[in-house]
Amino acid sequence: MHGLVNRAIQRFVSDGYGQAKWDATAQLAGLETSEIEPMLTYEDGLTPRLLMAASEVLGRRYEELLEDIGTYIVSHPNVEALRRLLRFGGVGFVDFLHSLDDLPDRARLAVSDLELPRVELCEHGGGAYSLLCQGAFPGAGYFFVGLLRAMADDYGALVFLEHKGMDGAAEVVSISLLDTEFAEGRGFDLGARIA
């Protein structure tokens, strides 16, 4: 698994709970050094081990933890770059939902060996959608629940999200879009990062 994915787990634990908790997590997961290098590749088994270890060290349910990571990754100021990259996906929240199908390809444009969970959006009409998520580790659906909740907030949309269990190998997240312009949302300035 790509270092960027494992690095996100490290940032989540150390930003939210402190360095000591991360050191304990890394040790429990059998990591040799506690620093994850974002641009190196790690063996695939490490990511689920880190997640299990973090769940134990932080005393959080695994599903809850993944949901929090999903939220963290697009709302914490320390990882602002990622939120911006996701916002490039669409002008509005609906646009953004549809851009999720391209997410793995978009990620590979930037970092060619980065594999993200495969997601597929199905539209059921009346603001109802479902997202099929197939990740390299269990709980990808919960991760997307957290991520979508934060992104909806970012766009100012009001949504109801629910993990609906499995459909074959994929986890299903149901999305009910109640209002696309519920709140102001956070601005997105195309040129903000360009110096």
Added chain:
Amino acid sequence: MSDAKYIKMLNILCPMHVIVGRSGIVCFAGPTAQKLIGETSLLGRNFLDVFEIRRPRSVKTLADLRRTEGTKLHLRSRLPPYGELKGVLAEGPETGQVTVNLSFGISILDAVREHSLTAADFAATDLTVEMLYLVEAKSAAMEASRQLTSRLQGARVAAEEQAFTDTLTGLKNRRAMDHVLARLIAGDTPFAVMNIDLDFFKAVNDTLGHAAGDHVLQHVARVLVAETREADTVARVGGDEFVILAPAITDAEILEALGRRIIDRLEVPINFNGQTCTISSSIGTTLSDFTMNRTPEQILSDADRALYASKRSGRARQTIFDKSMRETV
């Protein structure tokens, strides 16, 4: 097609278009084109007064401009913020009119900021937003890679500082020699220290170059390793200085014989790319038994004194340390 329909179509397909009338006056500008010169409106202005055609350079008049139909234009706004643009024009919609479609080209990164553009300012098929995404994503990835490289560089420097190997010859380095010597001193086993200094090495370096010098040092290293035992430590401790630490030797005769073999072998001329390098060596040797107060400094200094004795008495020889040498300098 009615004008209104045509203009609506242009606004969707190319929101940065400008329609120039027969007399050269801008009679319509798409929504993004309107943003090009700040608050000032483009409408009613002479197109060539607002935009300088930078290439092709021959374009000065409206008639010149018309003749460029279908070819790429490089333009610059004569009004703030003086942006660089690309464009292409075609005749129409009415006879005598031309429609110019503009784009930011490579200046897009500045333009997005200067004109506060959003994704809605670009046609749905325009790849500009994807390009901005890529620039940002690649910059983030590059930054992560740059940090990794600098961390690895730091780790490499730290590793080199801690290394025990002389990279040129593959022998142990001074740090390693210090460690082994300290261990030998702390142990019960007697040992010998042989200090070997090359003669005429500088001449090889100066006349035949550093590559020849390096070749000679590697040759010396091979000879020293071949002449010593597995348990001995052979180190290069300076440019052309070597030290052999030989445990469990108390017999000066064995050392005499070893020193002789080394000197003889190093006197054999060395071939380097068809040229002959000739060196020799001087050796100073001491035994741990000679030193009552066994500190590394004392032992190495004894070996040094013996080495200078060899040098003084004409080189290409070995001197075994004798306590009387401590008084002579």
